[in-house]
Amino acid sequence: MKLFVYHTPELTPLEKLPDCAVVIDVLRATTTIAAALDAGAEAVQAFSDIDLLLKTSEAWLPKKRLRAGERGGEKVEGCDLGNSPLNFTTEVVTGKRLFMTTTNGTRALERVAQSPTVITAAQVNCQAAVNYLLETQPKTVWLVGSGWQGSYAIEDTACAGAIALSLIEQAKLSLEEITGNDEVVGAIALYSQWKNNLVEMFRLASHGQRLLKLGCDDDLKYCAENNILDVLPIQKEPGVLVKL
Numbered sequence: 001m002k003l004f005v006y007h008t009p010e011l012t013p014l015e016k017l018p019d020c021a022v023v024i025d026v027l028r029a030t031t032t033i034a035a036a037l038d039a040g041a042e043a044v045q046a047f048s049d050i051d052l053l054l055k056t057s058e059a060w061l062p063k064k065r066l067r068a069g070e071r072g073g074e075k076v077e078g079c080d081l082g083n084s085p086l087n088f089t090t091e092v093v094t095g096k097r098l099f100m101t102t103t104n105g106t107r108a109l110e111r112v113a114q115s116p117t118v119i120t121a122a123q124v125n126c127q128a129a130v131n132y133l134l135e136t137q138p139k140t141v142w143l144v145g146s147g148w149q150g151s152y153a154i155e156d157t158a159c160a161g162a163i164a165l166s167l168i169e170q171a172k173l174s175l176e177e178i179t180g181n182d183e184v185v186g187a188i189a190l191y192s193q194w195k196n197n198l199v200e201m202f203r204l205a206s207h208g209q210r211l212l213k214l215g216c217d218d219d220l221k222y223c224a225e226n227n228i229l230d231v232l233p234i235q236k237e238p239g240v241l242v243k244l
């Protein structure tokens, strides 16, 4: 297995695809996707375009759907939910299809949607992603960070590092065996530096600062929790994620 880390959708190659793409948006889209599927949502259907989301979701019975929209960290007017994972509870989401659009995470999903396998990961469920990779042994794995509007987001790269480090430790592989690009080594170093204090790193991060200004410190704390969810979101058709 060779790992490649790409910090943003824009840095992710267009001319080829991996055997397995792991999309990461720790703050907060892939944390929310994991929370929603763990809480019993039927599926999460991701859109980068809000108008397409509204049009597609119209075909679903209102009692079977929820629209979750975020731009700039805030809930999109007219949607049922924003992007706080704390709001995707069993009472709210059970049995429902979530039609979701976010600033960056859903764009990252779209970028790799044609890959043979697409899964999502965040700190809350990264061991589930590691278990899946160890079981299925894809030859090439891309860990794709969502970033923020084309720029680097430290928390996504740290999560990529957590996944890479766990793979090395659990499969007893060397760094040389698993490393596909320099970004993998950087991601492991970053995670190793902050692994015991992820929430502090999130509070320093530019997107963490943005969320703090919106009063979302509880979200930061939740997103920093390691492996509290044993759920693996996997793409069953382009843009549609279900619980494996």
Ligand code: 3SL
Pocket: 025, 027, 028, 029, 030, 070, 072, 073, 074, 083, 102, 103, 104, 105, 106, 146, 211
């Ligand atoms: O950019 C995204 O996809 C979102 O996760 C951003 S936010 O955390 O909801 O602000």
